[in-house]
Amino acid sequence: MTSNYPVVSIIGIAGTMGSALAARLRRAGFVVHGYDPQLPADGSYLHATAADSVRASTIVILAVPYTVEQQIGGDLADVLSDHIIVSMTNPLTPTLDDVVTPDHDSAAEQLARAIPHGRIVKALNTIGAAALQHDASIMDTFVASDDREAAGVVETMITAIGFRPWYAGKLIYARTLERMTALIIGVSMRYKLSGAVGWSVMHEGL
Numbered sequence: 001m002t003s004n005y006p007v008v009s010i011i012g013i014a015g016t017m018g019s020a021l022a023a024r025l026r027r028a029g030f031v032v033h034g035y036d037p038q039l040p041a042d043g044s045y046l047h048a049t050a051a052d053s054v055r056a057s058t059i060v061i062l063a064v065p066y067t068v069e070q071q072i073g074g075d076l077a078d079v080l081s082d083h084i085i086v087s088m089t090n091p092l093t094p095t096l097d098d099v100v101t102p103d104h105d106s107a108a109e110q111l112a113r114a115i116p117h118g119r120i121v122k123a124l125n126t127i128g129a130a131a132l133q134h135d136a137s138i139m140d141t142f143v144a145s146d147d148r149e150a151a152g153v154v155e156t157m158i159t160a161i162g163f164r165p166w167y168a169g170k171l172i173y174a175r176t177l178e179r180m181t182a183l184i185i186g187v188s189m190r191y192k193l194s195g196a197v198g199w200s201v202m203h204e205g206l
Contacts, residue, residue, distance in 0.1 A: 005030045005160065006084075006153065009057035011050050011064055011072060014038040017088070018063035020132035021124070024161040033057050051079045059084045059157065061124070066091040066100070066107050073114030081117035084150045087174070088124040090181040097186030099178055108144070108174035119150035122174035126181055127163065131196035139164045140200045142180075144173040166201055 008025055012018040013034030022032045033045050035053035040046070047053040054060050054076065060083050062069050069089045073080075087108040091101045101107060108122040122144040141158060143165050145151040155165040168177060180199065188197045 003029050003031050006058035007031045008059045009033045009053040010061045011035050016129045028160040054079050061086040073111045077115045080115050084119045086121050086123050087111050090125050090178050098182050106174035106178050119147045121145040121150050121154045123154045142166050142168045142177050144168045144171050146171045
């Protein structure tokens with residue numbers, strides 16, 4: 001059966017976040033390719049290089065740490081051009097309750113500067129591994145991008161895997177979204193919260 005969804009590549013597919021996201025996407029009907037140095041190529045959906053995985057896809061999700069995302073942005077800028085690229089990393093300090101980027105910048109904006117022809121979308125960074133691995137009741141997450149069409153494609157993907165996306169605005173809002181993750185991690189550690197912890201938008205309908 002042919003999927004109506006765009007093909008997704010996950011760079012870092014063997015990691016906790018990457019593997020959980022791949023499982024949810026496949027259950028929702030997405031074709032998922034991937035690359036991870038921890039996994040051998042299998043001749044079909046797992047590729048020998050990150051570039052090969054990118055070429056097989058329309059949406060590229062970077063499920064990698066901040067420093068690795070920076071390196072990918074530099075090494076694969078040409079291959080990633082014109083792709084929808086999801087930055088889900090958070091540039092956290094070793095204590096996990098703050099970010100290493102300055103106030104006027106974010107990991108996603110750095111990626112956009114490295115890949116000037118990429119369609120950069122900040123998304124999925126406020127969803128933790130526990131929420132991805134289980135059917136958590138925390139359904140909300142946020143999307144930021146200068147490319148509203150690309151953001152819409154990612155919002156459709158997020159909805160398909162069972163979460164509720166909110167378009168926060170242009171990519172500059174990635175600065176806030178990355179700090180929101182540091183905030184919720186800090187609160188979780190302080191109060192020893194377990195399980196899926198995240199954000200939910202509450203409103204009273206008229």
